[in-house]
Amino acid sequence: MRYAETGINLEIDLSTGNIERVVSDPKDTELYLGGLGTNAKILWDRVPPEVEPFSEDNLLIFSAGLLCGTPATGCNRTIVSTISPQTQLMAFSMMGGFWAPELKYAGYDKVVLRGKSPDLVYLWIKDDKVEIRDASHLAGKGATETAELLRQELGEPRAQVAAIGLAGESRVFFASIEQGRSSASRGGIGAVMGDKRVKAIVVRGTKDINVARPDEFLGLCDEVLEYIKWRAANPIKGVMPILAGLGSPQEMAIHDEKWHTENFMWGNSRVRRKGFWTEEIEKQWTETMEGARTRLISCYNCPMKCGATISMSGLPTYMMKCFSKLTYTMAAMSDLDFGLRIAQRATEYGVDGFSAPQVMAFALELYDNGILTDEDMPGLPEGNEERFYWLLDRIVRREGIGDVLADGTYWAAKKIGNGADAYAHNNIKKHEQLPLKLSMLNPIYFLMYSTGEKINITQIEGQFPQAPFPTREEREEFVKDWFQVPDDRFKQYFLDWELRGENSIPYYPTPQMCCDIVDWQERMHYIDDALGMCAGLSSFPLKPPYHIHNYPKFITAGAGIEMDEEALTQAARRYRTLVRAINIRRGMRRKDEKPPENHWKKRFPELEKELLDTYYKFKGWNEDGIPTKETLDELGLDYVAEEFVERGILKEDEGAESGETAAE
Amino acid sequence: MAEKKKKTKIVKRIHVDADKCNGCRACEVVCSAFHAAPKYSSNNPARSRIRVITHPLKDIYLPVYAGEYTPAECLGRNTYTLDGKEYDECAFCRASCPSRDDFKEPDSGLPLKCDMCESEPDLDEPMCVKWCLVDALTYEEVEVEVDEDEDEVRIEDVELGLESLVDKYGLDKVLDTIARLSKKD
Numbered sequence: 013m014r015y016a017e018t019g020i021n022l023e024i025d026l027s028t029g030n031i032e033r034v035v036s037d038p039k040d041t042e043l044y045l046g047g048l049g050t051n052a053k054i055l056w057d058r059v060p061p062e063v064e065p066f067s068e069d070n071l072l073i074f075s076a077g078l079l080c081g082t083p084a085t086g087c088n089r090t091i092v093s094t095i096s097p098q099t100q101l102m103a104f105s106m107m108g109g110f111w112a113p114e115l116k117y118a119g120y121d122k123v124v125l126r127g128k129s130p131d132l133v134y135l136w137i138k139d140d141k142v143e144i145r146d147a148s149h150l151a152g153k154g155a156t157e158t159a160e161l162l163r164q165e166l167g168e169p170r171a172q173v174a175a176i177g178l179a180g181e182s183r184v185f186f187a188s189i190e191q192g193r194s195s196a197s198r199g200g201i202g203a204v205m206g207d208k209r210v211k212a213i214v215v216r217g218t219k220d221i222n223v224a225r226p227d228e229f230l231g232l233c234d235e236v237l238e239y240i241k242w243r244a245a246n247p248i249k250g251v252m253p254i255l256a257g258l259g260s261p262q263e264m265a266i267h268d269e270k271w272h273t274e275n276f277m278w279g280n281s282r283v284r285r286k287g288f289w290t291e292e293i294e295k296q297w298t299e300t301m302e303g304a305r306t307r308l309i310s311c312y313n314c315p316m317k318c319g320a321t322i323s324m325s326g327l328p329t330y331m332m333k334c335f336s337k338l339t340y341t342m343a344a345m346s347d348l349d350f351g352l353r354i355a356q357r358a359t360e361y362g363v364d365g366f367s368a369p370q371v372m373a374f375a376l377e378l379y380d381n382g383i384l385t386d387e388d389m390p391g392l393p394e395g396n397e398e399r400f401y402w403l404l405d406r407i408v409r410r411e412g413i414g415d416v417l418a419d420g421t422y423w424a425a426k427k428i429g430n431g432a433d434a435y436a437h438n439n440i441k442k443h444e445q446l447p448l449k450l451s452m453l454n455p456i457y458f459l460m461y462s463t464g465e466k467i468n469i470t471q472i473e474g475q476f477p478q479a480p481f482p483t484r485e486e487r488e489e490f491v492k493d494w495f496q497v498p499d500d501r502f503k504q505y506f507l508d509w510e511l512r513g514e515n516s517i518p519y520y521p522t523p524q525m526c527c528d529i530v531d532w533q534e535r536m537h538y539i540d541d542a543l544g545m546c547a548g549l550s551s552f553p554l555k556p557p558y559h560i561h562n563y564p565k566f567i568t569a570g571a572g573i574e575m576d577e578e579a580l581t582q583a584a585r586r587y588r589t590l591v592r593a594i595n596i597r598r599g600m601r602r603k604d605e606k607p608p609e610n611h612w613k614k615r616f617p618e619l620e621k622e623l624l625d626t627y628y629k630f631k632g633w634n635e636d637g638i639p640t641k642e643t644l645d646e647l648g649l650d651y652v653a654e655e656f657v658e659r660g661i662l663k664e665d666e667g668a669e670s671g672e673t674a675a676e
Numbered sequence: 677m678a679e680k681k682k683k684t685k686i687v688k689r690i691h692v693d694a695d696k697c698n699g700c701r702a703c704e705v706v707c708s709a710f711h712a713a714p715k716y717s718s719n720n721p722a723r724s725r726i727r728v729i730t731h732p733l734k735d736i737y738l739p740v741y742a743g744e745y746t747p748a749e750c751l752g753r754n755t756y757t758l759d760g761k762e763y764d765e766c767a768f769c770r771a772s773c774p775s776r777d778d779f780k781e782p783d784s785g786l787p788l789k790c791d792m793c794e795s796e797p798d799l800d801e802p803m804c805v806k807w808c809l810v811d812a813l814t815y816e817e818v819e820v821e822v823d824e825d826e827d828e829v830r831i832e833d834v835e836l837g838l839e840s841l842v843d844k845y846g847l848d849k850v851l852d853t854i855a856r857l858s859k860k861d
Contacts, residue, residue: 081719083709117722160733169731193732219782220720227716307698309698310810329734
């Protein structure tokens with residue numbers, strides 16, 4: 013008997029229409045857990061580096077996490093993995109909502125799509141019945157609209173729908189997969205879904221999910237709920253309101269946007285507007301939000317209310333969470349009313365709320381600097397806000413300049429030429445980043461930006477405070493009930509961290525400490541992504557209810573796999589290394605591991621080199637960022653080592669090849 | 677008329693504040709887990725005795741408990757508009773009935789009914805309430821006064837019932853039936 017997981021993957025060949033139920037190997041669950049971990053294993057085994065993102069041979073995997081569908085609070089994430097058209101590397105994207113548990117209840121852990129359908133289709137999964145159905149009537153429809161139409165068409169109000177909008181259909185490199193309040197946005201996975209001609213996957217399940225040790229498992233869930241209540245009553249002191257509590261940053265609930273609007277950059281990640289947040293703005297934006305927001309809402313089996321239904325007058329209702337609230341507003345140098353209005357259209361089109369506004373601001377900056385001209389953009393409206401709508405409409409249809417911009421700033425700049433590169437200035441690994449430009453290098457963040465393979469800072473940071481607290485007393489107060497740390501030495505790192513002087517950034521925490529801190533932060537994200545846990549209850553906030561000490565118990569009691577902290581850490585290391593292996597095989601090297609040039613004003617090349625060297629060593633990677641044979645063997649990834657040697661990526665004696673590398 | 681004697685009894689009830697519901701369905705998860713055998717060994721919201729009817733785009737969030745089974749569906753169904761939102765009458769109905777899948781075991785089709793998590797030892801509150809951290813569901817025990825003789829059969833009620841039978845079938849038929857029934861004992 014399989015516990016927590018169903019043990020069945022759905023394999024669907026869209027080219028031939030073949031559908032198979034495949035029993036997965038329980039041994040793989042022990043080694044790679046599930047979700048991201050087992051996705052990585054499938055991608056390593058079945059998608060060699062020669063496979064292009066828009067190829068029949070690329071796979072698009074929708075996976076529920078190992079513990080999705082169990083009563084574990086907040087465990088509801090769908091992990092979607094494929095090869096990204098934008099980065100050409102393994103794409104990571106996850107969505108909360110309701111889809112993953114529903115897939116489990118239908119009897120499946122994953123849906124693995126391969127091939128390409130000749131016509132636009134949708135998939136209808138209801139328990140044992142799985143159908144590929146015509147979707148020609150849904151072509152061009154919005155993502156939210158599609159979900160509603162399909163629920164009506166199928167007469168299944170309880171079905172869960174993951175759908176693409178026009179952007180996915182047009183293979184926009186930053187197209188998302190939308191699921192009501194949640195979306196899997198990063199890496200352009202919506203484009204791969206569109207390339208496979210799948211408009212939506214609809215799921216409804218009515219089967220049981222079992223846990224191995226029922227009373228123990230429920231006891232663990234009760235502890236989590238009690239701690240969530242306690243944290244709600246005891247917000248963390250000394251940090252800004254959005255970081256004081258649990259959940260995703262509470263952008264839908266909190267009106268005070270002083271921190272974001274004055275510290276994040278506006279326009280094409282260029283302008284910092286100190287003093288922007290006035291009483292008048294606060295009053296206006298609060299009114300806008302309160303007029304728009306009908307209710308704060310949650311994902312499956314979670315008490316945190318991170319999302320909201322948004323109804324702007326004259327526009328259809330949609331759902332939103334987190335920082336998309338401000339990305340359009342700030343890229344367009346406009347106000348919240350504009351941001352919430354254009355986000356409605358963008359959500360229906362299905363585009364990433366981080367990349368899309370930046371791509372449009374980038375285009376307008378090029379226009380202002382004469383690199384794009386009226387000839388490139390015939391009919392560009394006069395008004396600033398109208399221009400954003402105009403660009404968005406063209407990008408998702410790949411019309412005119414929209415066709416160039418639809419590939420994201422990195423590739424668009426290459427096509428446009430004429431110095432456009434300098435304007436695509438906020439990318440890591442060819443992917444648009446949060447609009448942040450800061451002063452002094454932060455060594456912890458330097459490592460996270462450089463080496464993160466989820467290509468988004470929010471998907472690696474967390475747990476450890478972003479900045480030191482001013483006084484020793486405050487720090488002592490903070491560490492008092494900080495039981496989530498894997499080891500007490502982390503408390504000491506924080507206690508000794510000062511705002512100024514010897515123990516301040518960039519030289520403190522020391523490179524060795526930074527490695528330790530980054531490794532812990534990253535590990536928790538990777539565990540979440542295998543289990544299907546929302547980062548908002550685990551890896552992202554300070555002092556979360558799920559941590560390295562109770563996770564092994566959840567896995568043991570839930571999935572029936574004997575687990576302790578060491579074994580869990582080792583498993584996470586295993587599939588984290590496998591993800592790196594996939595990217596290394598696709599050509600990623602040290603040269604790709606760097607933050608945007610202008611992310612910090614004050615840079616320290618020698619220190620940065622030392623940081624990266626130390627971290628690579630710490631991780632068991634060689635100086636080019638390639639996992640060594642020794643590391644791979646120790647993790648049971650000897651099949652990776654063998655292939656690395658075969659391909660000349662590693663030498664028999666563990667040294668890396670030198671010189672030029674494949675993908676550029 | 678002599679004053680009727682009063683006594684009190686405890687009525688258990690769950691108060692539903694639909695305005696506070698966040699649509700997370702934790703109540704469905706834990707309800708189905710509690711009623712699994714062995715307890716908590718599995719969960720499946722399709723077996724839950726509480727259902728959250730949601731329509732996010734219309735802002736409809738309505739937790740409903742399973743009540744009595746009914747063999748027939750209603751003939752006509754009404755719709756209600758409350759606070760500008762249109763609800764189907766079925767949305768408020770607690771019955772396990774032929775017109776919908778709700779409140780039936782998905783495999784056998786047998787009806788489900790909320791039992792307030794009755795168990796040995798008693799829980800402080802039903803599990804759905806315990807797991808509803810947003811307080812859309814709250815548990816109340818209220819004392820209500822009832823007439824002491826409430827449970828006793830009132831002769832007027834029997835007469836009323838018999839009269840209607842006599843009206844329908846005639847006195848002779850009813851007398852015959854009563855005679856036959858009494859012989860069986």
